[in-house]
Amino acid sequence: MATSVHQDAAVVTPTDEQPQSSSRRPIILIILALVLLVGGYFGYQRYQFGQAHEDTDDAQVEGDVYPVIPRVGGPVLDVKIDDNQVVKKGDVVVTIDPADYQQRVNAAEAALAAAQANVVAARTSIGTAQANVKAAQATIGVSSANRARLQKDLKRSTFLRKEDIIPQSDYDAVQANLQATTAQRATAEQQVAVARQQVAAAEQQVAVAQAVVKQRQADLDNAKLQLSYTTITAPANGVVSRKNVQPGQVVAPGQQLFGLVASDRTWVVANFKETQLENMKVGQKVNIEVDAYPNEEFEGHVESLSAATGARFALLPPDNSTGNFVKVTQRVPVKIALDKVDPEHPLRAGMSVTATVAVK
Numbered sequence: 622m623a624t625s626v627h628q629d630a631a632v633v634t635p636t637d638e639q640p641q642s643s644s645r646r647p648i649i650l651i652i653l654a655l656v657l658l659v660g661g662y663f664g665y666q667r668y669q670f671g672q673a674h675e676d677t678d679d680a681q682v683e684g685d686v687y688p689v690i691p692r693v694g695g696p697v698l699d700v701k702i703d704d705n706q707v708v709k710k711g712d713v714v715v716t717i718d719p720a721d722y723q724q725r726v727n728a729a730e731a732a733l734a735a736a737q738a739n740v741v742a743a744r745t746s747i748g749t750a751q752a753n754v755k756a757a758q759a760t761i762g763v764s765s766a767n768r769a770r771l772q773k774d775l776k777r778s779t780f781l782r783k784e785d786i787i788p789q790s791d792y793d794a795v796q797a798n799l800q801a802t803t804a805q806r807a808t809a810e811q812q813v814a815v816a817r818q819q820v821a822a823a824e825q826q827v828a829v830a831q832a833v834v835k836q837r838q839a840d841l842d843n844a845k846l847q848l849s850y851t852t853i854t855a856p857a858n859g860v861v862s863r864k865n866v867q868p869g870q871v872v873a874p875g876q877q878l879f880g881l882v883a884s885d886r887t888w889v890v891a892n893f894k895e896t897q898l899e900n901m902k903v904g905q906k907v908n909i910e911v912d913a914y915p916n917e918e919f920e921g922h923v924e925s926l927s928a929a930t931g932a933r934f935a936l937l938p939p940d941n942s943t944g945n946f947v948k949v950t951q952r953v954p955v956k957i958a959l960d961k962v963d964p965e966h967p968l969r970a971g972m973s974v975t976a977t978v979a980v981k
Contacts, residue, residue, distance in 0.1 A: 675901060676977035679952065680891035682911075684970035685883035687857055692850040693717060694873045697866060704864050708855045708881070715853040715866060715878060722848040729841035736834040743826040746819075859883045887968045888959060889921065891976040892931055892952040900980040901926065907957050910975040914966050923978060924958040 699716040702708060859881040866878040889909060893901065901923065909919040930951040932939055939949075957976055959968070 673979060673981040674977050675893060675897040675980050676975060677891050677893050677897070678973070678975045679893075680889055680957075680974045680976045682887055682968045682970055682972040682974060683890045684887040684968075685857070685859075686862075686970065687859065687881040687883065688877045689714065689853065689856070689879050689881055690875055690877050691715070691717060691853060691872050692874055693722065693847055695721065695851065695871065697868050697870045697872060700864075700866055700868055702861045702864065702879070704861055706861045708859065708861060710855055710857050712855045713852055714855050714861075717851040717853070717872065719848055719851040722844065722851055725844040726841065726848055729837065729844040733834065733837040733841050736830065736837040740827060740830040740834055743830045746826060853878070855881060857881065857883050858885055882970055887962075887970065888924070889957040889974055889976060891955045891957055891974075891978075893955055893978075895930070895951045895953055898926070898953060898955075901955070901978055902980075906979045908977040908979075909957070909959075910977075911966075911968065912973045912975075913969075917963070917966050919959060919963070919968075920961070921957045921959045924956045926956075927954040929953075 695717045697715060698718050700714070701712075701716075702714045708714060862880045862882050864879040866872065872878065889907075891907075903923050903925060905923045907921045907923060909921055911917065911919060930953050932951055955976075955978075
């Protein structure tokens with residue numbers, strides 16, 4: 622009897638589980654269908670989005686970085702800035718010892734004064750030479766008048782001598798006076814020529830002296846310019862970065878003292894693959910995600926596309942003509958301008974971003 626009871630129980634148990642498993646099967650199928658539908662919907666949406674957009678995470682924020690470089694050398698007297706300090710255009714940031722350059726200005730001023738004095742002296746020489754010309758011309762006039770008078774006297778003396786009215790000595794005296802007066806006139810004419818040459822020479826000396834004045838003035842202006850370079854000012858509004866100067870340090874022309882990161886304008890440079898540029902054009906809208914602000918979105922537009930790939934600007938650009946050719950998809954820098962600036966979320970040069978361009 623006990624054996625039959627156990628056999629009946631064993632037979633009854635499977636028949637009870639069959640309705641339960643068959644009732645769960647439609648629910649699982651419905652869930653799977655919903656999952657497939659939802660997955661298909663989102664997959665289609667993603668496909669549609671991918672057809673109308675191109676994105677890349679090979680992008681970063683860029684900004685103007687001004688290297689602050691002295692134009693003259695010398696020991697540094699004062700440094701008025703520190704790392705990460707905000708400065709405005711025209712603010713004095715570094716002062717170089719101006720003593721040597723002030724001495725050059727003083728020497729140039731003295732040389733200019735001497736050159737100007739030489740101009741005055743040369744002009745005085747012109748006046749003296751012109752006076753000599755007038756004096757020689759006056760001598761010519763007197764000599765001409767005397768010569769005319771003596772010529773008349775000679776005619777009268779010749780007539781009187783023929784009549785033996787005057788002695789031979791008087792006649793010889795008149796003739797000698799006429800010859801002397803003629804010689805004086807010739808000498809005065811030569812003096813006029815010499816005086817005129819002196820005037821021309823003095824005028825040339827004035828021109829040379831004036832040229833020297835211009836040269837000395839240029840030297841003075843250059844000395845003052847060099848002196849002004851001892852005061853270094855900020856070239857733009859920005860933030861000090863990588864300060865490399867201290868008081869007492871001797872700097873040389875061309876040595877970078879620090880960098881100034883401009884704070885008034887930033888943009889994004891995204892390096893898209895060449896296969897992504899088919900439909901990309903200037904003016905298309907761009908969605909920008911910044912790694913530093915994961916919960917914020919920035920908007921911009923394509924401002925320009927580079928005329929060459931990034932590899933072309935490398936230190937050693939690839940040369941496919943060498944025979945070692947391996948096709949590599951190149952990337953082209955695309956400049957993206959921000960539509961607006963968010964003061965609460967400033968973008969700093971070098972930040973990593975993800976750029977998505979709506980190409981359709």
